[in-house]
Amino acid sequence: MKTTCPLCAFEYEPGDESCRASGCPFASKACRKLHCPRCGYSVPDERASALARLVRRLLGERPRVERVQREATDAPFRLSEAPVRTRGAVSHIDAAPALSAQLAAQGIVAGTVLRLAQRHPAFIIEVGETVLAVERSVAHSVWIHPGDPTVADSQEPHA
Amino acid sequence: MAPRKGLGAPALATVGATSDHGRNPQTNAIDDQTRRIVLVGNPNVGKSALFTALTGHHVTVSNYPGTTVEITRGRLRIGSDNAEVVDSPGVNSLLALTEDEQVTSALVASLRGNPNAVVVQVADAKNLRRALLITLELGQIEVPTVLDLNMTDEAEGHGFEIDTQGLSEALGVPVCRTVATRARGVEELVAAISRARVPLNHFALPEEARPAVARLKAGVASELGAVDLRVVARYTEALLARADSLVKSYVRRRRGPTGAWLHPDRLAHVLGALSVHPVWGWPMLFLALGAVYLFVGRLGAGTLVDLLEHGLFGRLINPAVGALFARVPWPFVRDLFVGPYGLVTVGLTYGLAIILPIVATFFLAFGIAEDSGYLPRLAAMLDRLFRAIGLNGKAVLPMVLGLGCDTMATMTTRILATRKERLIATLMLALGVPCSAQLGVLLAMVSVVPASAACVWLISVMATVVVVGWLAARVLPGQVGLFVLELPPMRMPGLGNVLAKTAARVEWYLREAVPLFLVGTFLLFVLDRVGALPGLIRIGEPIVVGLLGLPREAAEAFLIGFLRRDFAATRLFDMARGVAGLTTIQLVVSMVTITLFIPCIANVFIIVKERGWRVAAAITAFVFPLAFAVGGLVRWAMVAAGTWGVR
Numbered sequence: 001m002k003t004t005c006p007l008c009a010f011e012y013e014p015g016d017e018s019c020r021a022s023g024c025p026f027a028s029k030a031c032r033k034l035h036c037p038r039c040g041y042s043v044p045d046e047r048a049s050a051l052a053r054l055v056r057r058l059l060g061e062r063p064r065v066e067r068v069q070r071e072a073t074d075a076p077f078r079l080s081e082a083p084v085r086t087r088g089a090v091s092h093i094d095a096a097p098a099l100s101a102q103l104a105a106q107g108i109v110a111g112t113v114l115r116l117a118q119r120h121p122a123f124i125i126e127v128g129e130t131v132l133a134v135e136r137s138v139a140h141s142v143w144i145h146p147g148d149p150t151v152a153d154s155q156e157p158h159a
Numbered sequence: 160m161a162p163r164k165g166l167g168a169p170a171l172a173t174v175g176a177t178s179d180h181g182r183n184p185q186t187n188a189i190d191d192q193t194r195r196i197v198l199v200g201n202p203n204v205g206k207s208a209l210f211t212a213l214t215g216h217h218v219t220v221s222n223y224p225g226t227t228v229e230i231t232r233g234r235l236r237i238g239s240d241n242a243e244v245v246d247s248p249g250v251n252s253l254l255a256l257t258e259d260e261q262v263t264s265a266l267v268a269s270l271r272g273n274p275n276a277v278v279v280q281v282a283d284a285k286n287l288r289r290a291l292l293i294t295l296e297l298g299q300i301e302v303p304t305v306l307d308l309n310m311t312d313e314a315e316g317h318g319f320e321i322d323t324q325g326l327s328e329a330l331g332v333p334v335c336r337t338v339a340t341r342a343r344g345v346e347e348l349v350a351a352i353s354r355a356r357v358p359l360n361h362f363a364l365p366e367e368a369r370p371a372v373a374r375l376k377a378g379v380a381s382e383l384g385a386v387d388l389r390v391v392a393r394y395t396e397a398l399l400a401r402a403d404s405l406v407k408s409y410v411r412r413r414r415g416p417t418g419a420w421l422h423p424d425r426l427a428h429v430l431g432a433l434s435v436h437p438v439w440g441w442p443m444l445f446l447a448l449g450a451v452y453l454f455v456g457r458l459g460a461g462t463l464v465d466l467l468e469h470g471l472f473g474r475l476i477n478p479a480v481g482a483l484f485a486r487v488p489w490p491f492v493r494d495l496f497v498g499p500y501g502l503v504t505v506g507l508t509y510g511l512a513i514i515l516p517i518v519a520t521f522f523l524a525f526g527i528a529e530d531s532g533y534l535p536r537l538a539a540m541l542d543r544l545f546r547a548i549g550l551n552g553k554a555v556l557p558m559v560l561g562l563g564c565d566t567m568a569t570m571t572t573r574i575l576a577t578r579k580e581r582l583i584a585t586l587m588l589a590l591g592v593p594c595s596a597q598l599g600v601l602l603a604m605v606s607v608v609p610a611s612a613a614c615v616w617l618i619s620v621m622a623t624v625v626v627v628g629w630l631a632a633r634v635l636p637g638q639v640g641l642f643v644l645e646l647p648p649m650r651m652p653g654l655g656n657v658l659a660k661t662a663a664r665v666e667w668y669l670r671e672a673v674p675l676f677l678v679g680t681f682l683l684f685v686l687d688r689v690g691a692l693p694g695l696i697r698i699g700e701p702i703v704v705g706l707l708g709l710p711r712e713a714a715e716a717f718l719i720g721f722l723r724r725d726f727a728a729t730r731l732f733d734m735a736r737g738v739a740g741l742t743t744i745q746l747v748v749s750m751v752t753i754t755l756f757i758p759c760i761a762n763v764f765i766i767v768k769e770r771g772w773r774v775a776a777a778i779t780a781f782v783f784p785l786a787f788a789v790g791g792l793v794r795w796a797m798v799a800a801g802t803w804g805v806r
Binding site: 096097098099100101102103104105106107109110111112117118119120121122124128129130131132133134135137138 | 251252254256283285286288289292317387388389391392395396399400403432435436437440535536538539540542543551552576641642643644645646647648
């Protein structure tokens with residue numbers, strides 16, 4: 001999982017290889033720091049910190065590392081993997097016909113622009129003025145293109 | 160389409176309304192003679208509010224989907240003509256996927272070719288895209304339609320501008336603007352009914368989606384195969400694409416929602432977000448439960464019951480009636496009204512002095528929760544917990560409604576997607592969800608036992624519900640539907656609507672429950688007079704005394720518990736406060752047993768109606784023995800623990 005150095009903005013894959021390559025003597029699985037191989041700047045690994053996860057959850061956010069990764073790619077991904085506040089257009093729905101029909105009746109079809117407002121305890125999805133609560137497996141079947149399609153001028157939630 | 164008969168100047172008048180209890184959806188077809196106005200639309204867009212505005216007759220209006228699960232009919236006077244107005248359950252698409260949607264689909268399909276039928280499609284003006292899906296479907300079915308953009312005040316508040324004229328021309332139907340809750344624009348809507356037309360649907364439909372149109376016109380069955388569902392999804396996608404292009408052409412958003420932080424819309428939005436927040440949602444939930452407990456348990460079951468029972472009935476009514484009947488020379492008549500099983504001293508006192516204040520305060524609290532939009536958010540919060548008992552979060556709605564009345568809630572199980580879920584929810588309602596009347600009495604009983612004993616009652620009932628639900632989820636065949644639930648916007652509950660709803664429910668209680676209380680009392684009186692009561696008590700002795708360890712007289716309570724369990728609970732509560740009283744263990748055992756009883760005889764009838772007599776018989780044969788078995792188990796465990804005495 002890639003991360004971006006907050007000091008030099010270099011994007012790197014944290015882990016043993018890059019750490020060892022930079023010559024860090026503490027490079028091991030027990031290490032709880034992310035070490036930029038370009039500038040050497042190190043930050044605590046949020047993913048390894050239960051407290052950081054709690055704070056993020058209290059603020060309704062996902063760990064930053066994950067969001068950075070999502071912004072870096074244009075490929076469609078599952079809504080269940082999207083960080084909170086992701087906005088994008090539905091690429092396709094990978095679900096059994098019953099769920100596809102149910103989602104279509106709720107206005108969610110390929111091309112519909114939606115926003116993920118929350119992930120726990122249920123996934124909260126905003127489609128125009130409609131707000132839906134769905135379980136994780138439903139969010140897992142919806143693939144979205146990341147990005148921020150402009151829909152602010154109408155009710156039309158189509159990209 | 161042939162020109163329609165003019166309806167003349169609108170002049171609204173109230174004639175009344177009825178609900179189609181017991182009717183099969185397929186028989187909701189409308190005859191061709193009377194002019195019919197059928198209200199159709201997405202859930203929670205104000206159909207029932209418009210129905211009230213048109214007919215003047217109050218129907219239950221709430222801020223969550225599934226309030227209307229049956230057809231309701233009322234009358235509207237238009238000029239010199241009478242028209243019938245029909246309110247239908249909300250649908251997201253006329254290609255029905257659930258049992259409640261099927262009611263509306265069948266109704267709309269039956270309107271085809273009826274020259275006197277008009278559909279008034281009620282739309283949330285803020286959410287036109289999804290409404291237009293139904294408009295386009297109505298075009299496919301070829302039913303004359305008027306499109307009513309309701310909640311235009313909210314849409315304007317959100318900065319939406321809708322070109323009504325342009326939309327009307329594009330769809331080929333009259334488009335009106337209303338605020339149904341304030342009866343704004345209703346007369347213009349009535350005037351437009353005479354101009355209703357079939358919506359235009361001149362757009363290319365994909366070839367593979369065409370079978371869906373035939374299904375739409377026929378009024379589809381809810382159990383669809385995979386191929387059909389794929390067609391439905393493809394068809395809906397095509398219609399939504401058309402709806403999107405219409406929205407793009409005729410709706411503009413000039414600005415976002417009203418910006419001021421203290422604006423009610425903004426506060427409601429923040430409150431809505433907090434109530435489903437992964438962390439803050441739980442304190443909000445406990446806060447809401449605490450508030451309900453204080454309002455119903457303390458104010459209703461405590462203060463108001465004291466005032467009515469000891470004040471009004473204890474000091475005024477019962478002594479006055481007693482003095483009146485003291486002059487009656489026939490002991491039989493005297494005992495019938497003011498004896499130990501007297502209709503006034505027991506039946507009316509229980510029904511009006513003890514239960515009425517409890518149900519009234521509960522209905523008031525429930526009305527506020529309904530109108531605020533909190534209940535669907537509660538469903539989202541509890542989805543994962545409900546999975547353990549083979550249900551999903553959507554089942555929270557009938558369960559919470561069951562705290563008001565299990566009989567009404569059993570009908571609401573229709574909103575659940577699969578037969579298995581509906582069956583489990585029906586069983587859970589019959590087994591472990593106390594109705595408002597019973598809950599109030601139970602809360603009053605809780606207040607006279609130690610906190611630890613109250614916990615035993617709560618844990619016993621919850622454990623029984625969870626274990627039975629868990630087993631039912633594994634034993635019953637079928638699937639559990641996926642959790643997809645629309646969350647309506649949080650709103651400040653309207654005082655008028657909440658009070659009207661409470662009044663309607665209290666009236667329902669007085670009409671349905673109080674007569675059963677009187678029947679129960681009369682039954683006991685007759686049994687006592689003919690000398691059969693001691694015999695029945697003897698028959699029940701092995702269970703009541705042997706298994707549950709209760710006094711012999713408690714058999715009376717369980718006997719009438721078959722009619723209404725809240726009546727039985729009240730009887731037990733009365734015994735507890737009597738001279739002999741009940742020990743802590745006896746109180747808890749009786750509370751557990753009576754909580755697990757089937758709520759009332761009306762509940763059995765509604766299970767027969769909704770799920771068939773086999774299911775009703777199976778649930779009845781399962782619940783009553785289980786209630787006694789759990790009661791016996793609790794008694795054994797409490798005696799073994801030795802903390803609460805030995806009886």
